[in-house]
Amino acid sequence: MKKQILYLLSSALLGATLSSCEDTLDVNDTTKLSDAAIWSSLDGADGFITASYKIFTDDTQLANSRSKFWDTFSDLTKSCSYGDYGHPYNIFNLNGITSGNDGAGPFENWTDQYVRIRTANICLNRLREYGGKFGKDECLKREAEIRLCRAYSYFLLARVYGGVILRTESSGSNGGLSDGSYKEDIAMARSTEAETYDYILSELQFAAENLPAKVSATWPKERATQPFAYGLISRIALYAKKYDVAAAAAEKCATYEQVSLDPNFANIVSDNLGNSPETLFAIYYLAGNANLYHLWDNYVSPRGDRALSGGGATAEHQPTAELADLYEWSDGTAFDWNTWDQAHADPFSDREPRFQATILYNGASWRERTIETFENGADGFKEFILSGNTDGKTCTGYFLRKFLQESNIKFLQGDNKSICPDIVCRYAEVLLNQAEAYVNLDFVANRQKALDCINKVRNRVNLPDKKISDFSSLEDAMKIIRDERAKELVGEGFRFWDLRRWGLAENTLNGKAMHGVLVKQSSGSFTYERIEIDGGSTRVYNYNYNYFSIPLTERSNNPLCTNNPGW
Numbered sequence: 001m002k003k004q005i006l007y008l009l010s011s012a013l014l015g016a017t018l019s020s021c022e023d024t025l026d027v028n029d030t031t032k033l034s035d036a037a038i039w040s041s042l043d044g045a046d047g048f049i050t051a052s053y054k055i056f057t058d059d060t061q062l063a064n065s066r067s068k069f070w071d072t073f074s075d076l077t078k079s080c081s082y083g084d085y086g087h088p089y090n091i092f093n094l095n096g097i098t099s100g101n102d103g104a105g106p107f108e109n110w111t112d113q114y115v116r117i118r119t120a121n122i123c124l125n126r127l128r129e130y131g132g133k134f135g136k137d138e139c140l141k142r143e144a145e146i147r148l149c150r151a152y153s154y155f156l157l158a159r160v161y162g163g164v165i166l167r168t169e170s171s172g173s174n175g176g177l178s179d180g181s182y183k184e185d186i187a188m189a190r191s192t193e194a195e196t197y198d199y200i201l202s203e204l205q206f207a208a209e210n211l212p213a214k215v216s217a218t219w220p221k222e223r224a225t226q227p228f229a230y231g232l233i234s235r236i237a238l239y240a241k242k243y244d245v246a247a248a249a250a251e252k253c254a255t256y257e258q259v260s261l262d263p264n265f266a267n268i269v270s271d272n273l274g275n276s277p278e279t280l281f282a283i284y285y286l287a288g289n290a291n292l293y294h295l296w297d298n299y300v301s302p303r304g305d306r307a308l309s310g311g312g313a314t315a316e317h318q319p320t321a322e323l324a325d326l327y328e329w330s331d332g333t334a335f336d337w338n339t340w341d342q343a344h345a346d347p348f349s350d351r352e353p354r355f356q357a358t359i360l361y362n363g364a365s366w367r368e369r370t371i372e373t374f375e376n377g378a379d380g381f382k383e384f385i386l387s388g389n390t391d392g393k394t395c396t397g398y399f400l401r402k403f404l405q406e407s408n409i410k411f412l413q414g415d416n417k418s419i420c421p422d423i424v425c426r427y428a429e430v431l432l433n434q435a436e437a438y439v440n441l442d443f444v445a446n447r448q449k450a451l452d453c454i455n456k457v458r459n460r461v462n463l464p465d466k467k468i469s470d471f472s473s474l475e476d477a478m479k480i481i482r483d484e485r486a487k488e489l490v491g492e493g494f495r496f497w498d499l500r501r502w503g504l505a506e507n508t509l510n511g512k513a514m515h516g517v518l519v520k521q522s523s524g525s526f527t528y529e530r531i532e533i534d535g536g537s538t539r540v541y542n543y544n545y546n547y548f549s550i551p552l553t554e555r556s557n558n559p560l561c562t563n564n565p566g567w
Contacts, residue, residue: 039130042138049123049142050223052149055116058109059156060283060422061493062403063294067106069317074495075508076323076486078396078516078533080316081389087316090386091540099567103549107160110551113153114167118179120150121169125177140210145224148207148232151200155236158200159497162193162547162564189560190550197240204233208249214258221284227256228281231425234433239501243441250434250453253280259427261460266357268426269402269491278428282421296418297411302360302399303392304378305367308409315379315390319359319398321515321530323490326483327355332464337530347517347528353461354487360399362519362526367409373397374519374526381518386535396516396533402491423492428457432485439477447471454484478502500546509541 039045061069071077072089079089088096088106096105104110123146131139157164165188172178172185179185191199208229215221230253237246253259262268262278286292298312305313325335330350340347348361360366362373372378373394384395403420410416435453438446448468455465471477482502486495499505513534520527544566555561 035126035130039126042134045127045131045134045142049127049146052116052120052123052146053222055113055149055153055156056281056424057283057422058112058116059493060294060424061491062296062418062420062422063283063285065294065296065299065317068493069491070493070496071490072317073106074499075512075514076320076490076495077317077400078320078384078514080314080318080384080393080395082384082386082535084389085314085316090384090534097542097545097548099549099552099563101551101553103551103567104160105548107548108551109156109160110554113157116153117150117167118177120146120153121167121177121179124150124169141212141219144207144210144229147203148211148224148229151203151207152232154196154200154203155232155239158193158196159239159500160548161550163190163196165189165558165561166191166196166199187558187560190562194240197236197242200236201233201240201242201245204229204236208233208252213256221282224281227253227259228425231280231427231430234430234437235425238433238436241440243437246433246437247441247446250430250437253427253430261427261431261456263460265353265461268423269357270404270406270420276426278426279421279423280425280427280430282423284421285419287417287419288415293415293417293419294422296420297404297408298418300400301404301411302366302371302379302394304369304372304380305409306392307378308367309412310410312412313392315392315394315399317400317491318394318396318516319400319490320396320533321398321517323486324355324359324361324398324517326487327351327359328463330462332458337528346526352463356401358400358402358487358490360401362397364401366401367406371399373399374521377521384533384535386537394516396514397519397528398516400491428460428488429492429494431457432481432488435484436478436481439471439474439481443474443477447477450477450481454480457484457488503546505546506541506543509539511538511540513538 037044038048057063059068066086067088069077072079079087081087082090097103102108124143127139127142127146131142154164167178167188169177173182178188207224208226211224211226211229212219213226215225230249233249234246234253237243237249258277259280260277262276268276268278285294299314299316301309301313302315303313328334328351329344330352335351337347344350346363348363360371362371364371369378373381375381379399380393381397382390382393382395384390405418405420408416408418411418431453435450438450438453451466451468451471458466466480470480485498499508513532515530516533518529518531547564549567550561550563555563
């Protein structure tokens with residue numbers, strides 16, 4: 001039975017290519033197998049319960065990179081395509097952001113999340129109805145993981161819309177499931193944003209107190225544990241501006257003996273398949289099964305890899321200079337295009353380890369060759385225009401290295417697809433969350449503790465400590481924290497949402513063009529020019545994008561559901 005449950009876990013957790021509504025388990029369909037039969041054993045129940053984890057595969061960065069690679073909506077990475085590959089990223093006039101049914105455009109998730117929430121609610125009711133035979137402890141662990149998954153669904157809604165409708169397994173007018181099946185349950189008002197986050201955090205707190213403390217022979221790494229729950233609390237409490245809650249959760253996360261920073265940053269972003277003490281939760285993939293791998297190597301590898309792979313390598317997401325220029329020299333001094341050549345042979349090779357592990361640059365050693373980002377080089381440069389794509393060439397002067405598997409050079413052949421894990425939460429993020437919580441909670445009292453968190457992340461990549469003088473004000477401290485988050489967490493889906501919660505998205509994006517570096521070769525030497533990369537256009541981020549429109553269908557069917565201001 002143990003082999004069977006692991007297979008069910010894999011199917012539920014790793015089926016990253018499945019779509020939202022169509023793949024949802026029809027928990028009311030008893031034509032093939034009755035509820036009593038499903039819940040007759042713990043293994044059968046687990047196969048049902050772990051379907052709740054599909055919420056995490058819905059939002060993964062690697063498996064959904066053509067539509068949900070959130071950093072490419074920000075200033076850190078750029079889509080190489082305008083109108084191709086189904087990319088929503090380079091929309092300089094966001095006509096798709098409206099007050100209609102898909103009003104949030106590429107960020108729309110209302111219907112999908114409420115499908116997930118309904119499934120979780122029914123699952124909770126079934127667990128309470130049939131789970132008594134499994135014992136109190138086993139039921140509590142499973143209730144905790146269902147409620148954690150449901151809370152994450154509500155978080156994904158809240159970061160798009162603010163306050164949402166809180167439908168639970170017992171909030172219906174009859175005291176049961178509230179899903180609109182009963183006419184009297186259709187009309188429900190939105191909770192406030194503060195109430196929504198209070199609910200999410202309380203659900204996660206329940207999960208943190210009742211989940212297993214660590215993985216074991218009977219609780220595999222594909223399932224949630226206490227450190228993961230506390231990591232999520234530290235993240236989501238920042239959105240709620242509950243800095244005391246975020247700090248306490250981060251502190252608690254650090255108490256688990258299995259949790260630590262990986263001594264080698266590259267381990268967690270390359271070929272190390274999730275076997276890191278830093279990984280609190282990840283989506284894992286399996287080679288040889290079409291539902292259980294992704295195509296990151298195919299979509300993101302540079303054009304020069306086609307000679308090895310036999311095709312593909314479209315370099316769809318590329319780092320901007322806004323990101324690349326943040327990375328320091330290996331001794332911790334700031335990078336500057338005006339002075340780099342005073343002490344360095346080139347602008348790239350002596351940069352800090354995160355730069356080397358995250359970005360492929362001209363001259364980088366890669367897959368048995370050297371990266372060439374100059375015109376007519378093996379990888380090449382192609383100016384971005386408002387049409388088509390760059391055909392695997394760089395338009396920014398850089399390629400993304402993060403999460404590519406360097407050893408997988410035949411990524412289009414046979415079953416050699418990508419199986420690098422999609423990280424949902426890791427300890428470095430928790431430390432950065434903790435630092436942000438500390439300085440906003442009480443800057444004067446906590447700035448040394450915040451510095452300690454920042455310096456743990458920096459020391460891991462052999463960078464020198466930031467000093468108390470660097471934290472002379474809250475704004476100085478937040479600038480350092482923001483920069484460290486960008487460098488450490490790029491590609492993991494934080495930057496766009498961070499800019500929104502900081503109130504900086506409009507300032508950072510609206511009316512702005514991003515930058516890259518144009519590398520030219522002449523007589524065996526290179527020159528470098530910082531250039532704009534948005535095809536002569538600028539980004540659009542209007543003030544009302546901080547809270548997108550509730551879908552028209554919900555507002556039409558539910559007279560108590562009001563829309564966000566500005567729509």
